[in-house]
Amino acid sequence: MSIVRRRTTALLATTVAVIALTACGSDGSDAGSGSGGSGTVALVDAWARTSAPTQEEGAAYVDVVNGTDETLTLTGASVPDDIAKEAQIHETLTDSASTSTTGAMGDGSTSGTSGGMDGMGDMTRMREVATVTVAAGDTMKFEPGGHHIMLMELRQPLERGQTFELTLHRRGGPDLTTTVTVRDA
Amino acid sequence: MMAMERTWRVAVATVVAALFAVGCGSGGGSSAGDAPKKVQGITYDPAPQVGTLSLPDVTNGGREFPFVADPGKLLVVFFGYTHCPDICPGTMAGVRLARDKLGEDADRVQVAFGTVDPNRDTDAVVGEYVENFFADGHALRTEDAARLKEVADAFGVQYEVVTDAAGKTEVGHSALSFVVDDQGRVVAAWPFGFEEKAMTEDMKLLLAREQKGTQGDQ
Numbered sequence: 562m563s564i565v566r567r568r569t570t571a572l573l574a575t576t577v578a579v580i581a582l583t584a585c586g587s588d589g590s591d592a593g594s595g596s597g598g599s600g601t602v603a604l605v606d607a608w609a610r611t612s613a614p615t616q617e618e619g620a621a622y623v624d625v626v627n628g629t630d631e632t633l634t635l636t637g638a639s640v641p642d643d644i645a646k647e648a649q650i651h652e653t654l655t656d657s658a659s660t661s662t663t664g665a666m667g668d669g670s671t672s673g674t675s676g677g678m679d680g681m682g683d684m685t686r687m688r689e690v691a692t693v694t695v696a697a698g699d700t701m702k703f704e705p706g707g708h709h710i711m712l713m714e715l716r717q718p719l720e721r722g723q724t725f726e727l728t729l730h731r732r733g734g735p736d737l738t739t740t741v742t743v744r745d746a
Numbered sequence: 747m748m749a750m751e752r753t754w755r756v757a758v759a760t761v762v763a764a765l766f767a768v769g770c771g772s773g774g775g776s777s778a779g780d781a782p783k784k785v786q787g788i789t790y791d792p793a794p795q796v797g798t799l800s801l802p803d804v805t806n807g808g809r810e811f812p813f814v815a816d817p818g819k820l821l822v823v824f825f826g827y828t829h830c831p832d833i834c835p836g837t838m839a840g841v842r843l844a845r846d847k848l849g850e851d852a853d854r855v856q857v858a859f860g861t862v863d864p865n866r867d868t869d870a871v872v873g874e875y876v877e878n879f880f881a882d883g884h885a886l887r888t889e890d891a892a893r894l895k896e897v898a899d900a901f902g903v904q905y906e907v908v909t910d911a912a913g914k915t916e917v918g919h920s921a922l923s924f925v926v927d928d929q930g931r932v933v934a935a936w937p938f939g940f941e942e943k944a945m946t947e948d949m950k951l952l953l954a955r956e957q958k959g960t961q962g963d964q
Contacts (some may be wrong), residue, residue, distance in 0.1 A: 610835050613828070613878035615871040620831035653832050655921070684904045685833055685938065686918035705836040706921075706939050712831065746839040 600628030602695075604739035607727055609712070611745050612719040619645065619712040619719050621727055621741050622703045627695040634732040635693045638710045640741075644725045646714035650693055653706055655685045687711070692732070719743045785951060786944040787925065787934035796900045797930015801860055801886040801893065804869040805876060811858060811884050813897070814930035818956050820949060821856045821926040825903050825919055827863035828875045833921045833938055834859075838879040841923060844945035853882070854953055860886035862894065862905035862919050901932065925949075928956055 607623035621640075627633040638648040693708060695701040703709050710727065712719075723743040728736045796813040803811035815821035822841055826834035838859065845855045859876045861867040864887050867875075876885035888894050898905060905919040921938040925948065934948050 610831075610839065612831075612835065613875045615874040615878075616828055616831075616835065618829050618831040620835075651832070656918075683920060684906065684918040685921040686906075686916060687830070687832065705832055709832050746836070746843060 600630070602627050602629060602633055602731075602737055604727075604729065604737055607739045607741040609719055609725075609741050609743050611721050611743055612715055614718050616718070617714055619715050620651075620705075621648075621710040621712060622705065623710070623727065623729075623739060623741070625695050625701045625703070625729070625737075627697060627699055627701070630697045632697060633695040633734075635695070635729050636691070636732050637730045639728045639730070640710075640712060641725055643716050644719075645712035645716060647712075648727070649689050649711045649713060650691075650708065651687050651711040652690050652708050653685055653687050655683050721745060782947050782951065785934045785948050787936045787940060787948050788922075789934055790932060793931035793933055794900060794902070795930055796897075796924075796926060796932055799897050799900055801888050801897055803858075803884045804873045804887050805883065805885045808869075811886055812930070813858075813900075813926055815856055815926055815928040817928050818953075819854045819856055819928060820933075820952055820956070821858060823858045823860065823901070823924045823926060824922075825860045825862050825898065825901070825905060826921075827861055827907075827917050827919065828867050828871055829863065829915070830917065830919075835879075837921065837923055837938060838876075840940070840942050841945065842879055844942040844949065847942070847946040848949060848953075851950075851953060855949055856882070856884070858884040858886055860894075860897065862898070862903075863907050863915070863917050864889050864894070865907070866915065925952060927952065 603626040605624040605626055607621065609619055609621040612619045621638075625633070625635070635650065638650055640648045689711075690708070693701065701708070721743055724740050725743075726738060727741045728738045730736055798812075800810040800812040802808045813821065813823060822845075824834070824837055824841070826837065828834070841857060845852050845857070848855065857876075857880045859872070859879075861872045867887060869885075869887060872885045872887050876883040897903075901924055903920040903922070905917070907915060907917050909915045923936045923940075924932050925934040925936075927933045933952055936945055936948070
């Protein structure tokens, strides 16, 4: 339900943002400005989930609307030091045990792989990604179960209603900045 | 290949379950309110029995917590780890939202979170994590790898904790929430991203079945 609602909200927000951007043309508001393109890049509906007191990692999500006529390449993320030690772009992937990536971590030790009831088991894991590209005119969603901005070593639990600044770094252009609002889901 | 085969089997199981539900239809007596008559989550035929297994409940002094709901209740079980920023808190928040929608029946849905990463998730860490989402939640943790695996196998859960030479840990796990009835049977499973509205409807339907005392049906 909330996913649908969130999508609707995001869509609405995106539409509003796109209209706003179209209306104000090339001067780009707070969402960073496109370099060499006709439009701009907008960061829309940025949010992070509340975290439990003992939770060391958090996640933030945002829609990246590439209104330019060039491919946008994101190379990383950052948040203020009083929010988390580090921010990384991660991807949640689901695979099956038969294609599990034991060994991808080098000389890793593995504990406890199990398989059982048919169809239940596909494993979900996270991976840091070096870059994310958004084609010209496309919207890329950082969303639960997909790409997310992982907040490493949270300084404090993320509280409902709290806001903080999120910066996305891009190749060949200025950083993109937006305000993240913390909510439950 | 294997994944496809599995998916196929689930699909078959689900379709069979659906046909069965339709077949029993009005005779099944799930006519309460306007709720759907069919479980929308994944269902299995026969429903796996997990009630004979248990894990220590660190939110209850380490007492054994059997995977069976209290009489007339449901138990939602998820296996994850607290360093998981996306799927695990998303699942917990989703189940909480869905359960809250039950109103006064919310306390008829119990919740348990079992950690697959007991090395980093100490009793205190996982206990506080779970209680943050559910004041009445159960945090399950064992350092006995064989016990954890036995439980995971019963649910069909896969997990993997890999630590590299630099000490960096990566965890993989099945991102499903399981619904267990008061007979210790897995009566539904919700994949990650399952709509909260549908979760609430499944909870209502499954609670209504329990109320009607269908223990030992089929």
